[in-house]
Amino acid sequence: xxxxxxxxxxxxxxxxxxxxxxxxxxxxxxxxxxxxxxxxxxxxxxxxxxxxxxxxxxxxxxxxxxxxxxxxxxxxxxxxxxxxxxxxxxxxxxxxxxxxxxxxxxxxxxxxxxxxxxxxxxxxxxxxxxxxxxxxxxxxxxxxxxxxxxxxxxxxxxxxxxxxxxxxxxxxxxxxxxxxxxxxxxxxxxxxxxxxxxxxxxxxxxxxxxxxxxxxxxxxxxxxxxxxxxxxxxxxxxxxxxxxxxxxxxxxxxxxxxxxxxxxxxxxxxxxxxxxxxxxxxxxxxxxxxxxxxxxxxxxxxxxxxxxxxxxxxxxxxx
Numbered sequence: 001x002x003x004x005x006x007x008x009x010x011x012x013x014x015x016x017x018x019x020x021x022x023x024x025x026x027x028x029x030x031x032x033x034x035x036x037x038x039x040x041x042x043x044x045x046x047x048x049x050x051x052x053x054x055x056x057x058x059x060x061x062x063x064x065x066x067x068x069x070x071x072x073x074x075x076x077x078x079x080x081x082x083x084x085x086x087x088x089x090x091x092x093x094x095x096x097x098x099x100x101x102x103x104x105x106x107x108x109x110x111x112x113x114x115x116x117x118x119x120x121x122x123x124x125x126x127x128x129x130x131x132x133x134x135x136x137x138x139x140x141x142x143x144x145x146x147x148x149x150x151x152x153x154x155x156x157x158x159x160x161x162x163x164x165x166x167x168x169x170x171x172x173x174x175x176x177x178x179x180x181x182x183x184x185x186x187x188x189x190x191x192x193x194x195x196x197x198x199x200x201x202x203x204x205x206x207x208x209x210x211x212x213x214x215x216x217x218x219x220x221x222x223x224x225x226x227x228x229x230x231x232x233x234x235x236x237x238x239x240x241x242x243x244x245x246x247x248x249x250x251x252x253x254x255x256x257x258x259x260x261x262x263x264x265x266x267x268x269x270x271x272x273x274x275x276x277x278x279x280x281x282x283x284x285x286x287x288x289x290x291x292x293x294x295x296x297x298x299x300x301x302x303x304x305x306x307x308x309x310x311x312x313x314x315x316x317x318x319x
Contacts, residue, residue: 120162
């Protein structure tokens, strides 16, 4: 690709959009190789070329801005990432309006960055707006709706951390809200993974069913991880135990995603990193909570989680 870029630069000129496209593709390769700074420099130049060619608001340029924003987040340049994500959202608002899944996706990305820099109020406002639009365009029980609910649950947990410093009494209502949000997301994703005959008929292709399945598993793993974080938050503010998805049940469900034939292939291959992150998080929370880890059944679950981590490691080494 580096050779192709040199040839295109000589033949087409350094301001040609096709030259900028090859530069973008090379940046993606460098990013995958862990050469973030080199990738960032190339993608910036690619965007500059498109902007100077009058294509700054084109889908191709917006796609490159999204890629650059992800690179900036990875390198902890959150302030610049926020500014770029605001620019992307503004362009999409003008070109597509808010009743667009592309616009809600851009708003969701910006909301996560805002959470990371501590702007919880604006992040929540964006997520609530995304939730309203997605329910309208998709359905109440779509995995992308469940994904927004998980983001809102995480944001609510961040509010608990913030409120503890001011007034601990404010934390319990946030805990109750986060519990409801995460339970709703789990209900939606479980419905997708275990659909009724009627719901199966709505998905008119195998590809659509597989896409729904993968999307639902990603969100379910995120939700199960939040269940564990809820338990940790409950202990921290010394709130009474909830009669809901306990961390033990969450760990058991996470383990079952690997053990069940219809989900094992997805979590062990396409979603390996997502799965291991959830499993590690739940395992650590259990191990650091004597009230849970000392229960007889928990030792068996911890042993099973360690077995799965070892198997996934062995599968990875055979590739």
